[in-house]
Amino acid sequence: MSSTYHVRRIVSAPFAENTFVARFEGRDDCLIVDPGLEPEQIVAYVEREQLKPAMILNTHGHADHIAGNAEMKRLWPECPLVIGRGDAPKLSSAALNLSLGFGMPITSPPADRLLDEGDIVSAAGFEFKVAEIPGHSIGHIVFIARGAWPPFVFGGDVLFAGSTGRWDFPDGNREQLFHGIRTKLFTLPDETVVYPGHGQRTTTGAEKSNNPVLNGDYE
Numbered sequence: 001m002s003s004t005y006h007v008r009r010i011v012s013a014p015f016a017e018n019t020f021v022a023r024f025e026g027r028d029d030c031l032i033v034d035p036g037l038e039p040e041q042i043v044a045y046v047e048r049e050q051l052k053p054a055m056i057l058n059t060h061g062h063a064d065h066i067a068g069n070a071e072m073k074r075l076w077p078e079c080p081l082v083i084g085r086g087d088a089p090k091l092s093s094a095a096l097n098l099s100l101g102f103g104m105p106i107t108s109p110p111a112d113r114l115l116d117e118g119d120i121v122s123a124a125g126f127e128f129k130v131a132e133i134p135g136h137s138i139g140h141i142v143f144i145a146r147g148a149w150p151p152f153v154f155g156g157d158v159l160f161a162g163s164t165g166r167w168d169f170p171d172g173n174r175e176q177l178f179h180g181i182r183t184k185l186f187t188l189p190d191e192t193v194v195y196p197g198h199g200q201r202t203t204t205g206a207e208k209s210n211n212p213v214l215n216g217d218y219e
């Protein structure tokens with residue numbers, strides 16, 4: 001994977017959730033990560049760029065990250081949908097994926113493959129190692145790119161620029177979240193770009209030294 005890759009961020013209202021469309025220069029297949037509540041934006045981009053989705057990746061099952069799955073599968077039924085094993089129940093349960101609580105019940109088609117710690121996922125020229133980081137959501141996974149430069153991670157709602165994901169959901173746990181960040185993200189090279197589920201991208205190096213939540217400035 002020596003060629004250049006591109007990651008396009010598409011932000012969905014009302015939770016300012018990030019969907020990413022990733023592809024390698026010179027290829028027309030792509031990945032769609034966490035299709036959110038405004039799938040028409042994703043479709044418009046994919047069609048404008050004449051891309052072929054090769055995989056739909058979900059970092060976790062909260063509604064704002066899976067709301068676009070149904071439209072993606074409707075348009076591209078052959079495109080496999082993957083999610084961490086522990087969050088698969090959230091796809092089919094509006095209560096578990098928290099959309100019921102917001103009064104807009106959302107469900108998703110089932111996943112085509114359930115992922116566990118250490119699994120390898122390959123599509124559109126990318127290869128990722130799966131790491132489980134619970135604490136925001138019990139089955140949350142991150143996708144760590146292998147062989148890409150600069151190195152990068154699709155991190156979902158684990159590590160944000162200057163913050164972390166919430167841990168106050170029913171299956172949340174702050175110790176698990178912080179432990180996962182420190183052992184599975186902060187052990188990556190400092191240049192590793194983190195594409196988070198909300199907000200601007202950051203790097204593991206920047207958050208290791210400056211993240212106020214992890215460094216104990218806030219409780």
Ligand SMILES: [Zn+2]
Pocket residue numbers: 060062136137157
């Ligand atoms: Zn979430």
